[in-house]
Amino acid sequence: MKPQQVLGIEKLVTKRLILMPYTTQICENLLHDNYTDLAKIGLKAGKGWPDADVIETLPKIINNLAQVKAPTGFESWMIIKKDTLEIIGDAGFKGFNQEQENADIGYGIIAAERRQGYAIEAVEALVNWAFSDKKTKEITAKCLPDNLSSVGLLQKLNFSLIKQDDEMIYWSLTP
Numbered sequence: 001m002k003p004q005q006v007l008g009i010e011k012l013v014t015k016r017l018i019l020m021p022y023t024t025q026i027c028e029n030l031l032h033d034n035y036t037d038l039a040k041i042g043l044k045a046g047k048g049w050p051d052a053d054v055i056e057t058l059p060k061i062i063n064n065l066a067q068v069k070a071p072t073g074f075e076s077w078m079i080i081k082k083d084t085l086e087i088i089g090d091a092g093f094k095g096f097n098q099e100q101e102n103a104d105i106g107y108g109i110i111a112a113e114r115r116q117g118y119a120i121e122a123v124e125a126l127v128n129w130a131f132s133d134k135k136t137k138e139i140t141a142k143c144l145p146d147n148l149s150s151v152g153l154l155q156k157l158n159f160s161l162i163k164q165d166d167e168m169i170y171w172s173l174t175p
Contacts, residue, residue, distance in 0.1 A: 012125045018080040019091070019122055021071040026078075027058045038087070043078075046086035048110045054090060057108075064095050072096065073129065074103050079122045081113075088113040091122040093130070102138035103130060107153075120153050127157060131175045141171040 012019040026037050030050055038044065050058075061076045068075070076092035091107035105126060109119050130136045141159060143150035144167070151169065159171035 012077070012129055013082070014121050014125045016082055017118060017121055017125070018082050018085075019077040019125060020080060021073065021092075022061050022065070022076045022078060022090070023071065024062055024065045027062045027065070031055070031058050043080060043085050043087055046081070046084075046088040046110055047112045049087050049089070051108075051110050053108050057090070060094075061092075067095065077122075077126065079107075079109065079118060081118075088118060089122070091119070091126055093126070096136070100138070101135060102140055103136060104140045104142070106141070114149070119149075120156060123153065124157060127173065134175075137174065139173045141173075142168045143171070145169055 010020065020043075023037075029035070029037055035045060057076070064075045065071065074093040074096035076090050078087050079089040079091055080087050089107065089109035091105070093103040093105055096103050105123060107119050107123050127139055130139055139159075140162075141150075141154055143154065145151075145164065154171045157173065159173045162170045162172050164170070
């Protein structure tokens, strides 16, 4: 089994966004409505952040981070608007599958900031980052069949539809 590589960067920057990895401490503090760590680094909550989806996901992020010594990049990232330093969502991976050399990606934007292209900008940055070191051979995703925004996002980023059942659509992207 290959050793996990520690993330060599603190953030990813796009035209309008900054992506920063969650830490265990930030996640645990958010679960207790404590935003002091975020304030110390100049970040603030966007309107409606964290929403119910983020709160539900935080224990999973903490669990993923417990599997590694430090963030590797294949965990979750906060999506931050560059101009206001407001956190408006998250995107990231559910770990890296060493055997299959792949990672499953997910994303979410708070309601007040949807339909402005932030999700596609963030996901594209993470996809490019994941494929940049050549160890990632595939990125997978899944979404609900009636989530037309996610379907459109994945299609725009050239993900291929692998299969669909009554509950989910499954996608794959290779470099």
